[in-house]
Amino acid sequence: MSLHQESKVLSNNLTANNQASVCYAKVAVDLPIARHFDYAIPEEIRALCVPGAWVVVPWGKGRKLGIVFNVGEPPELPPEKIRPISKIVEEAPVLPRSWIQLVEFAATYYHRGLGEVALNGIPKFFKQLDRKANITAFEKWGETSTKATKRAKQSETPRDHDRQLNSAQTEALGTLINTAQTGKFSTTVLFGVTGSGKTEVYLRWLEHLLQMTPDGQILMLVPEINLTPALQKLLESYFPDQRIAVLHSELAEGQRATSWLAAAQGRARIVIGTRLAVLTPLPNVAAILIDEEHDPSFKQHEAPHYSARDMAIAFAQAQGIPIVLASATPSLETWNAVLNKRYACVRLPERATGAASPDIKIVHLGSEKTLQHGLTEQAVAAIRAALDRKEQALVFINRRGYAPVIHCSACGWLSQCNNCTAYQVLHRKPTKTIAGSPYQLVCHHCAAITNPPRQCPTCGNVDLVPLGRGTQRLEEGLAEIFPEARIARLDRDAAQRKGVAQKIIADAHAGNIDILVGTQMLAKGHDFLNLSEVIVVDADAALFSGDFRAPERLFSTLMQVSGRAGRAKDKPGRVTIQSRFEEHPLFTYLTAQDYEGFAATQIEERQASLLPPFSFEALFRLEAKTIELAIEQLRRIKDHGEKLMAEAPTKGIEHVKVCDPIPMPIAKVAGRARAQLLIESSSRPALHRWLSAWLPELKDLGLRWHIEIDPLEI
């Protein structure tokens, strides 16, 4: 008998025998579909079929993994269409209620399917249906690594533990312990400049929590994968007798499965991870800490588009536990909540080591002719001075590749991507090939790679020149200016090969590198004690960007990268920022390292123009063959919204503003035109009530769109 026939018979039996007692389960299926599915629960598994149970369900001609959410609610479908659950996966841990609630919250808030959210954070390994043979092996593996940790405990390593806190830290710790108490929901911002010793303070807070709650688990979110190894080491030396699980997308499948299982079974007391870790089931969660709270990487760019920070706050609230948001430059959403006294705030005003704050200088970026490989005289002198002192310099440029575009000096041709509204970026090939050009053109949007043309495709001119510079060209230029220096480059391209990023970071710590060239990746968190000079090659692109969040991001990036300089007591840090707009007010606040002053101006502007956090946004996006078609389809969505608005008073929905559809900032990617439609409201609940009324009706329009809640980039 085929699976399909078998299930038909089963469901017929179920309906025929005793319809009233047939029990149904709402199941999140492992699919990126914005919906859950109803299944009948066969009598013999009814006892095991509880929310959080793992099940195998029939799916079309095959089977799929699912997780039970609700049991007993009436199905939305006629009973004859409902098939029964195939079996319960008994060896899998029943997922905790807190996790079920979090997933339900996120699916509702982000207007997504349960399955899409629920299965998003579960390691691939557990989603395979034939994993049964391996699961015990993994459990054993988990046990052995616990033993390994225990063994490490016995060989007492010197612990940072005994290091004295300074008076500001001691005071901050006291306040933190008082405001962020166990067993009670609170949101506390730990606000301190880079190097003020936030880490020390929150480690002590974690220590306190671990003592207060004998089984309690702590979730710690960090923005960058590169930061986890150092943090893991630190935590392991700090808490040698606690099991620490690390979770991020670049772990090997086996490691990720092991860590996840340790967290889900409550064996791991501390769970460190990037944004995906917010979806880890934690049966005994006792507190949450988010480091670099403002970082945009906590927002997922793909499918469910969730903000791990916002989800974590909602999670803490639902579970009645404290959450701490640490940052030197909190997001304006967070800072506004501090000003409104919705969040508590603990301040750390000084650098803990006693090192002075870095001296930040803005220098004028003249015409290209006055520069050496894009660097001003002052910048070159600053790097040379660092080399002379046998200290390190970091040269920051937020653009990877060799040059952002190539250009024909005769006819003005630019290396436009054929499939995207973007330029192809000139890159040095990753490995030297025997034949052909050492360069290639790469589109950063569709990832298409082509050989650079030998002559201009429109006029035949052979004189094609790279315009501007990225990390690779800067590295080359620096090698020319400082032939004796050891230079390393760290950007997404360099970090692509596994282990390379960690090797460069280790080399920098060991003093085997004199000049570090890199992007964002280098700006965050690292504590290079011999680094005393930071150069920011070009801060201008973000100064006049159309994005209202650009100044906020620029300020925090510059503060963060500045914070890399002079982390040791005896080596004061200096920062040189090159700009054509030295008079810009952002720089005034930056040189004074006055986050609060800067935030006040930004908040004032946002309030005046009713931008977030003074309004709440949702964004419809869709793709079509042409931009006209995409706009036309979005207009149909808008029209429908306006029809709904006309009926709003009768339906009890408050007013929201539906803007006009516009092309996305990059209008075409990989040959597909993209457009967006912004929805705004001054009230978050109003916006969500509106969307809940609107979205189901839009299904009938037969359009393929998706929605993003609280978008970061518009």
Next chain:
DNA sequence: AGCACGCCGACT
């Protein structure tokens, strides 16, 4: 996501 169905273009 898969997978089926269905309707138009260039190929042995």
Next chain:
DNA sequence: GTCGGCGTGCTC
């Protein structure tokens, strides 16, 4: 004539 492109619809 068909093979196959991917647009559309469905999965409890």
